[in-house]
Amino acid sequence: MPTLRLEEIQHYRTEGYVIPGYRLPGTRLAMLQDALDTLLRDNPDTRPEHLISVHVDGPNCEGVTGSKIFLDLACDPDILDLVEAAIGPDIVLWGCHMFCKPAGDGMEVPWHQDGHYWPIRPLATCTVWIALESSDPGNGCLRVIPGSHRGERLFQHRDQAGAALSQRLAPDAFDEDKAVDLTLDPGQMSLHDVYLIHGSRPNRSDRRRAGLAIRYMPASSLFDRTWSSPDQSGLTVDFRSRPLWLLRGENRAGTDGLIA
Numbered sequence: 001m002p003t004l005r006l007e008e009i010q011h012y013r014t015e016g017y018v019i020p021g022y023r024l025p026g027t028r029l030a031m032l033q034d035a036l037d038t039l040l041r042d043n044p045d046t047r048p049e050h051l052i053s054v055h056v057d058g059p060n061c062e063g064v065t066g067s068k069i070f071l072d073l074a075c076d077p078d079i080l081d082l083v084e085a086a087i088g089p090d091i092v093l094w095g096c097h098m099f100c101k102p103a104g105d106g107m108e109v110p111w112h113q114d115g116h117y118w119p120i121r122p123l124a125t126c127t128v129w130i131a132l133e134s135s136d137p138g139n140g141c142l143r144v145i146p147g148s149h150r151g152e153r154l155f156q157h158r159d160q161a162g163a164a165l166s167q168r169l170a171p172d173a174f175d176e177d178k179a180v181d182l183t184l185d186p187g188q189m190s191l192h193d194v195y196l197i198h199g200s201r202p203n204r205s206d207r208r209r210a211g212l213a214i215r216y217m218p219a220s221s222l223f224d225r226t227w228s229s230p231d232q233s234g235l236t237v238d239f240r241s242r243p244l245w246l247l248r249g250e251n252r253a254g255t256d257g258l259i260a
Contacts, residue, residue, distance in 0.1 A: 002078040004085035004191075012086055016149035016196035017182070020082055024130065024187040028073075032132055033186075035069040036210055039098060048100035049107045049164040050235050054212075055096035056243060063236040070096055074214045075247055079128060086126045086191055087218045090249030094120075094223060094242065095215030099164070101140050106203025108140075110160045110168035111176070115194045117165075119227035119239050120217050123152070125194040128214045131184035135211055140203035142182045142190065142211070145174050149195035157230070166231050169197060184211075220252040
C-alpha cells in the first residue's frame with residue numbers, strides 16, 4: 001500500500017518537500033494525458049498556466065471547464081495515503097490547478113510561498129504536484145528552496161508582471177543559490193509544504209511541460225471565503241463559491257458550511 005516511508009516523512013518535515021517512491025500506473029497516466037489534451041481544447045481562451053479548479057466537472061465559477069477525471073485522481077486512496085502521512089488523517093480537498101507550460105513561451109512561475117495567496121487559517125496544507133509529462137530544468141520544472149518552510153513564516157512579496165503569478169518573493173528573503181530542481185518523469189510526483197519557497201523558470205524549450213497541483217488541507221483549519229487573493233495575473237479566483245470535499249476523517253474545524 002503506497003505511503004511515505006519514515007525517511008520520506010523526515011525529508012518532508014526537515015526540507016519541506018519530498019519525491020515519494022510511488023508513481024502513477026501507466027494506464028492511469030495515459031488517461032490523464034488524454035484528459036489534459038481535452039482540457040486544453042475545452043479552454044482555448046485561458047492561458048494553459050491558469051487552468052484552476054480543473055477537478056470541477058464542466059464550466060466552473062472560475063472560468064474553466066474542468067473534468068471529473070481530475071477529481072477522481074485527487075480522491076485516489078493511494079494519493080490520500082501519501083497526504084495523510086504529511087498532514088494527518090482529516091483531509092479536505094480544496095483546489096486543483098493544472099500548470100501547463102507550452103513549448104517556447106511557457107510562463108515563469110516567480111518565487112513565492114503558497115500561503116501568501118491562500119485563505120486557510122491556520123495555514124497548514126500539502127500540495128501534491130504530479131508530472132503528466134517530463135519535467136526537468138530544460139522545460140521549466142519546479143524549483144524549491146529546501147528548508148525554507150521552517151519557522152512557518154510568510155515573507156514579503158512584490159508585484160511581478162508577465163508571469164504566471166502577479167507577485168514575486170522579495171529577493172532578500174532567501175538564497176536562490178540553494179535552489180533544487182525537482183526533475184520528474186511522467187507519473188512521478190512531489191509533495192510540498194504551504195510555507196516552502198518555490199517557483200519555476202519559463203519554458204523556452206521545444207517540449208511542453210504539464211503538471212497537476214492538487215491542494216489538500218487538514219480539516220482542523222478553516223477556509224475563509226471572505227478572503228481575497230492578491231494575485232492579479234489573469235486568474236479568476238472565487239474562494240466564495242469554491243467547492244470543498246472532506247475526503248477522510250472528520251471536520252474538526254466545526255464551522256457550518258465549511259465542507260461542500
